[in-house]
Amino acid sequence: xxxxxxxxxxxxxxxxxxxxxxxxxxxxxxxxxxxxxxxxxxxxxxxxxxxxxxxxxxxxxxxxxxxxxxxxxxxxxxxxxxxxxxxxxxxxxxxxxxxxxxxxxxxxxxxxxxxxxxxxxxxxxxxxxxxxxxxxxxxxxxxxxxxxxxxxxxxxxxxxxxxxxxxxxxxxxxxxxxxxxxxxxxxxxxxxxxxxxxxxxxxxxxxxxxxx
Amino acid sequence: xxxxxxxxxxxxxxxxxxxxxxxxxxxxxxxxxxxxxxxxxxxxxxxxxxxxxxxxxxxxxxxxxxxxxxxxxxxxxxxxxxxxxxxxxxxxxxxxxxxxxxxxxxxxxxxxxxxxxxxxxxxxxxxxxxxxxxxxxxxxxxxxxxxxxxxxxxxxxxxxxxxxxxxxxxxxxxxxxxxxxxxxxxxxxxxxxxxxxxxxxxxxxxxxxxxxxxxxxxxxxxxxxxxxxxxxxxxxxxxxxxxxx
Numbered sequence: 001x002x003x004x005x006x007x008x009x010x011x012x013x014x015x016x017x018x019x020x021x022x023x024x025x026x027x028x029x030x031x032x033x034x035x036x037x038x039x040x041x042x043x044x045x046x047x048x049x050x051x052x053x054x055x056x057x058x059x060x061x062x063x064x065x066x067x068x069x070x071x072x073x074x075x076x077x078x079x080x081x082x083x084x085x086x087x088x089x090x091x092x093x094x095x096x097x098x099x100x101x102x103x104x105x106x107x108x109x110x111x112x113x114x115x116x117x118x119x120x121x122x123x124x125x126x127x128x129x130x131x132x133x134x135x136x137x138x139x140x141x142x143x144x145x146x147x148x149x150x151x152x153x154x155x156x157x158x159x160x161x162x163x164x165x166x167x168x169x170x171x172x173x174x175x176x177x178x179x180x181x182x183x184x185x186x187x188x189x190x191x192x193x194x195x196x197x198x199x200x201x202x203x204x205x206x207x208x209x210x211x212x
Numbered sequence: 213x214x215x216x217x218x219x220x221x222x223x224x225x226x227x228x229x230x231x232x233x234x235x236x237x238x239x240x241x242x243x244x245x246x247x248x249x250x251x252x253x254x255x256x257x258x259x260x261x262x263x264x265x266x267x268x269x270x271x272x273x274x275x276x277x278x279x280x281x282x283x284x285x286x287x288x289x290x291x292x293x294x295x296x297x298x299x300x301x302x303x304x305x306x307x308x309x310x311x312x313x314x315x316x317x318x319x320x321x322x323x324x325x326x327x328x329x330x331x332x333x334x335x336x337x338x339x340x341x342x343x344x345x346x347x348x349x350x351x352x353x354x355x356x357x358x359x360x361x362x363x364x365x366x367x368x369x370x371x372x373x374x375x376x377x378x379x380x381x382x383x384x385x386x387x388x389x390x391x392x393x394x395x396x397x398x399x400x401x402x403x404x405x406x407x408x409x410x411x412x413x414x415x416x417x418x419x420x421x422x423x424x425x426x427x428x429x430x431x432x433x434x435x436x437x438x439x440x441x442x443x444x445x446x447x448x449x450x451x452x453x454x455x456x457x
Contacts (some may be wrong), residue, residue: 105315
């Protein structure tokens with residue numbers, strides 16, 4: 001849509017070792033604009049490892065990750081400005097309020113108007129408790145603050161590790177809706193999940209990792 | 213549904229607006245502001261090194277002698293050893309919390325230079341621990357019978373020394389991020405590197421107490437601080453990246 005030029009994320013026979021363990025054995029995948037890659041597999045299959053490799057945090061022993069046709073290692077900072085990663089735990093400071101957390105987390109990446117922050121919080125249903133210290137929020141509410149951060153970053157590539165953890169049924173549906181909207185706007189997503197995401201079938205692709 | 217549209221209309225076409233990235237200076241200010249705000253919300257971490265410094269410097273007169281003329285001779289050593297240990301005590305918290313809750317990871321993935329972000333964090337750390345120590349050192353000096361003429365020298369030397377300590381500590385703290393109970397290892401790693409600071413600092417203070425010119429030692433301390441400023445953030449950033457892998 002609004003000018004996200006066609007983007008593709010590609011993994012080419014990625015091999016990753018964790019000590020003695022060969023976690024990823026030649027994993028390959030392709031995700032293009034408007035598509036969501038759903039990563040499944042039992043615990044220990046390497047879902048998180050793959051996501052962290054795609055982020056550029058872990059160095060694969062062989063293979064490469066390409067973004068827009070270029071190895072991400074060639075220009076990691078440029079790649080990072082176009083992606084957002086949400087790990088198991090929402091990256092929030094307990095002593096700060098939800099709003100302050102978003103301010104410092106997203107503010108490092110981009111400028112945004114106050115209305116955008118309010119809009120993102122409203123979207124995840126957080127206007128009422130966004131000014132409370134995060135330590136007083138429930139696990140699900142923390143997750144929602146993190147989702148608001150994801151929206152506020154406004155990047156084409158979302159890398160999500162168990163995005164529905166701790167969320168109620170309505171929250172899980174919200175994640176699905178947010179991803180759908182993101183894809184409709186030309187975004188890409190890659191999500192490690194245990195329960196299938198509530199996203200529309202159209203852009204959904206699946207990758208199943210096995211235990212090695 | 214309308215609010216959805218509003219949001220997507222206000223979010224610039226995802227990732228296109230690279231121009232909307234804040235300047236490096238704005239980012240540094242943001243980090244500084246964040247760390248100061250966080251520190252004041254859990255102030256116990258701030259008080260601990262200062263209390264340690266106060267305790268050590270007041271114990272010496274009790275243990276050795278209350279005679280000011282004799283205390284004056286050991287004042288520089290006492291002040292510097294206490295200041296060094298107090299700043300070591302504060303180092304453990306430098307990156308630990310951020311690493312634990314995943315915010316450090318987010319900064320590493322922000323596309324911004326990690327060296328800049330860590331420099332800002334280190335600066336905040338110095339403002340919160342080094343500067344209070346430097347301000348307290350002259351007071352402790354008075355309690356140890358140091359003549360008032362020497363107080364500016366003490367203030368200046370401890371200020372420069374704590375800057376270097378924060379920078380050295382940043383490297384050590386970044387290297388020991390993955391280690392549980394990193395405190396002991398961190399001290400072991402940082403203390404040997406801090407010896408030049410101790411030597412020049414104590415020397416400057418000694419000279420100041422005797423009323424002799426201490427400019428040369430102060431200059432060396434400043435040189436160490438500048439050396440740290442140029443290299444420590446680079447080393448710390450590299451160490452953080454290794455630990456995140």
